[in-house]
Amino acid sequence: MTADQQQLVKATVPVLKEHGVLLTTHFYNRMFTHNPELKHLFNMGNQVNGKQQTALAMAVLAYAEHIDNPAVLMPVIDSIGHKHTSLSIRAEHYAIVGKHLLASIAEVLGDAATPALLDAWAIAYQQLAGIMSGHEQSLYNKQLEKNGGWTGWKPFMVKQKVQESAEITSFYLHPVDKGPVADFQPGQYISLRLFLPELNLLQPRQYSISCAPNGQYYRISVKREAGASHPDGMISNRLHDHIGEGDIVELSAPAGTFTLDPGxxxxxxFISGGVGQTPLMAMLETLSAKQPDTAITWVHGCRNESVHAFKEQLATIADNHQNFNPHIFYDQPEVKAQYTGWVELSTIKQEVLQADADYYICGPAPFIAKHYGFLVENGVDTASIHFEEFGPASLQLNN
Structure with a gap:
């Protein structure tokens, strides 16, 4: 790519900042019109709520801003690559995306999309596609190197379905072929795919693995979405209402970069809100079994006791590990609560702010942003703060 072409791409940054979501919305509409089979790969709930369009707009903008040194985007590329491998996105899909992305640039920008600009973006996209598909192939290869590893979709049976709270149910998933269960890093997720009759589509959703690696099964703990009549929540509710013990679901291999450093x-x-505690449960179970002397501060918030999943497990860990220090917030308590209200780290400031600690935050985007901001304002190094936002990334906190 020439210096002039890099400048042409960079010159589109102001347009992308102002009209990026308009461009990506046009792109998705165009792609799904011409290639409707790709609807089976995408979470259509995130199309309805606009999260996917926003996430792509932010990614395209970041790439344009760093077109002369895309290596600085490697952490983002790694995270997106994990998501892509969990959806079984392959190199051939990049050709389809590139075709519609370039056409969308031409159609949205109109006369401003000169032949030179389109040529520059074509080369830029080919460069990005090469980086992404190459990295994703390395991730696929690593999956295949694992004992029991696989790529694509593999059938698993629901051996147990356990209600953890009034809203959250756990599903214990065992491979149908009765082979070994591939290991994973605590904090990672799996994609689960079901057919949705309402949409006449196969639909994938990511769910954090909520147990420590055990070689026998994966456990996901799924929240029922009240009143979900749109794609966002349909898979979760279908699991609750239509999938029982003995039923088969399809899974992709574990993926994700929000992980516990085992060494x-x-x-x-650990700071979580609602069902955001699921990946942290995998981390907690792992630490309590393998590093019982590690000091753990557990901060969790939910509405009340009835919707608080894993209460008994947490109580057992608290009884058996003197270094486990839980702080539970109920904002609508039914009985006397340890803390009443939303999670406020300032309330437990002395417990939370620790020298040389690692922080893991998981929950809705506003929850993460609030507590990330508190930690940074109180002197915590951003390198020590890790967070997982459910759904397409919208937070840019570590930049």
Whole structure:
């Protein structure tokens, strides 16, 4: 790519900042019109709520801003690559996306989309596609190197379905072929795919693995979405209402970059809201079994006791591990609560702010942004703060 072409791409940054979502919305509409089979690959709920369009607009903008040194985007590329492998996106899909992305640039920008600009973006896209597909192939290869590893979709049976709270149910998933269960890093997720009659589509959804690696099964813990009549929540509710013990679901291999460093024995502070505690449960179970001396501060918030999943497990861990320090917030308590109201780290500031600790935050985007901001304002190094936002990324906190 020439310096002039890089400048042409960079010159589109102001347009992308102002009209990026308009461009990506046009792109998705165009792509699904011409290639409707790709609807089976995408979470259509995130199309309805606009999260996917926003996430792509932010990614395209970041790439344009760093077109002269895309290596600085490697952490983002790694995260997107994990998501893509969990959806079984392959190199051939990049050709389809590129075709519609370039056409969308031409159609949205109109006369401003000169032949030179389109040529520059074509080369830029080919460069990005090469980086992405190459990285994703390396991730696929690593999956295949694992004992029991696979790529694509594999059938698993629901051996147990356990109600954890009034809203959250756990599904214990065993491979139908009765082979070994591939290992994973605590904090990772799996994609689960079901057919949705309402949409006449196969639909994938990501669910955090909520147990420690055990070689026998994966456990996901799924929240029922009240009143979900749109794609966002349909898979979760279908699992609750139509999938029982003995039923078969399809899974992709574990993926994700929000993970526990197994060799790090620094104190841990886990901060979660609602079902956001699921990946942290995998981390907690792993630490309590393999590093029982690690100091753990557990901060969790939900509406009340009836919707608080894993209460008994947490109580058992608290009884058996003197270094486990839980702080539970109920904003609508039914009985006397340890803390009443939304999670406020300032309330437990002395417990939370620890020298040389690692922080893991999981929950809705506003929850993460609030507590990330508190930690940074109180001197915590951003390198020590890790977070997982459910759904397409919208937070840019570590930049």
């Amino acid at each position: 790090n024995e620094r104190p841990k502070v």
